[in-house]
Amino acid sequence: MPSLPLSAIILTYNEEKNIAACLESVLGLSDDVFVVDSGSADRTVEIARSMGATVVRHPFENYSHQRNWALEHLPTRYEWVLNLDADHRLTDTLCKNLINRFSQPMPDDLNGLLISRRTIFMGKWIRFGGHYPVYHAVLFRRYKGYCEEKVYDQHFKVEGRVQKLKGDMIDVFDDPLERFTERHNRWSTLEAIELSNGGPLTTARLVAPNLTGNPIQKRRFLKSVYERIPLFVRPFLYFFIRYFLRLGFLDGRRGLIFHVLQGFWFRFLIDAKVYELKRSRDNKQ
Secondary structure (H helix, E strand, O other): OOOOOEEEEEEOOOOOOOOHHHHHHHHOOOOEEEEOOOOOOHHHHHHHOOOOOOOOOOOOOHHHHHHHHHHHHHHOOEEEEEEOOOEEEOOOOOOHHHHHHHHOEEEOOOEEEEEEEEEEEEEEEEOOOOOOOOOEEEEOOOOOOOOOOOOOOOOOOEEOEEEEEEEEEEEEEEEHHHHHHHHHHHHHHHHHHHHHHOOOOOOOOOOOOOOOHHHHHHHHHHHHOOOOOOOOHHHHHHHHHHHHOOHHHHHHHHHHHHHHHHHHHHHHHHHHHHHHHHHHHHHOO
């Protein structure tokens, strides 16, 4: 597989079980791969270095800061940058289409490529419930893209035209459910704080909601509509749409676990924490 004129940046923290598979899917495409590690205590760094990646240590503040620090400070060799997490893998179809795309002249006004995420949960591809395809702007020209300044649910924002690319980026959720719920519990706190504060501190570096825009802008528009629905009503409505109208039940038993936890419990927990924060503030007045 030929090396492409793109650099890859992978964020890690205690990812010894994932980093090798992630690197294997990337190293055939790029000869300029960086791993930005935020203090792993396992073999993540050792494995990454043994496979030829350049490892840089940087303390973790939040996801968007880590991403933007890497984009601004790493000495990447190429104009195009691919942004991944350690639990991501590139499919063969995506790699072939990347090779085809970069074998042709890249239009000057094209600054980003949208890649679809394929979620694997408990070993099963979650194909229904509106969870596939979901596009992310993980590949863009350096200095033309950055990560939104949000504490949770960040997307990459690309200045200028973007284009869909066929092929998937696999996102593997293979942690025990205890770890899965711990992570979502932490994320629900971040989302609740942001919502109770009226949103992010600045909107200058956010993806603009747009129903007629690219897939990321459409998704942000739908979320803005969701956030205007009353607390505790919206999780039930969202789950009904996702599981029944968008056929999430076709994902089977493991899909039921995923859609209930990620599509209902998580959203209900966010609302409960927003309610708790509001009550706490009202009681202090």
